């Protein structure tokens with residue numbers, strides 16, 4: 251019995267072998283936020299995943315959000331906060347709170363979680379060493395340009411300090427605050443900041459954790475993970491049949507089917523139909539793959555170890571965005587995408603001096 255149990259474990263480890271080979275030494279930028287960040291047991295699992303990646307020879311970089319934590323602090327202080335086009339309208343007063351919560355609270359918490367496992371994590375703000383330089387961003391609503399305060403668009407990334415930390419075997423943990431050339435501090439959406447950093451580092455993957463299974467086709471608000479019968483009732487119960495391309499039961503229409511994978515052009519076409527929460531996430535994935543990152547993923551942060559499931563299992567999880575095939579036709583990018591079979595096994599590794 252003990253041997254049988256042990257064999258199951260050995261099988262799991264061996265399934266990871268081609269993926270360990272493919273991603274050894276690879277930089278992976280992970281945007282951490284949503285439920286995975288607020289529930290204690292998920293926070294611990296996330297930290298384990300990140301440290302596992304580090305011991306497995308990958309180079310994880312964390313960019314964290316903290317929208318719910320900022321909301322809570324603004325509420326406590328009685329400062330009103332609204333969102334326009336998925337971005338927080340940020341007054342100078344709110345900016346002080348955003349910076350204090352992200353850099354002084356959330357960043358410290360994430361660093362502390364990871365460092366329970368060893369001296370790995372080092373916290374940084376995007377202001378540090380000119381990591382993120384931003385200009386003031388304006389939102390466009392129904393074709394009209396709207397002022398949203400101290401919200402920034404990243405125009406330059408100086409990633410030298412992050413590279414130095416990676417070379418030293420550390421795990422950089424970064425808050426999405428930026429500064430402008432004149433020293434003004436800006437609030438940047440964390441998905442957007444993660445994508446900019448993934449491009450600057452030419453990361454092998456961008457992973458965005460969130461509070462749904464991935465990008466849903468035909469998403470209807472309030473029906474996450476529900477199979478909806480034709481009469482509109484919940485046919486399968488909460489979190490019933492989801493997570494694949496399979497059809498729902500006879501007599502019911504399945505909504506919220508997760509899109510397993512899509513190419514950049516397909517995503518570009520979908521973007522205008524997406525609603526606010528998903529917009530910065532999917533824009534971030536698009537920016538990443540168009541900027542040379544071979545794969546960008548949206549994963550369910552409510553699932554324990556979703557990062558490991560995505561990287562080290564053959565089937566993967568969540569939604570994967572890939573560059574268009576034409577874009578990967580040039581040799582540099584083809585080399586960066588060693589196998590275009592989307593969820594297929596890695597190509598065999600050729601070692602110098604190995605038997606022919």
Ligand SMILES: Nc1ncnc2c1ncn2[C@@H]1O[C@H](COP(=O)(O)OP(=O)(O)O)[C@@H](O)[C@H]1O
Pocket residue numbers: 283284285315317459460461462464465466467468469524525526527528
């Ligand atoms: N097509 C879609 N697929 C999945 N979720 C969507 C879609 N369109 C909008 N959403 C919403 O986007 C939310 C995720 O965005 P957000 O709340 O900003 O996440 P986070 O806090 O993780 O950054 C989901 O919880 C869901 O309510």
Ligand SMILES: CC(=O)N[C@@H](CCC(=O)OP(=O)(O)O)C(=O)O
Pocket residue numbers: 282283284314315316317318320336337338348401402426437438439440441
């Ligand atoms: C401009 C803007 O909206 N900034 C975000 C920054 C934090 C963030 O992005 O956090 P999540 O990833 O948890 O949503 C904010 O103020 O909430």
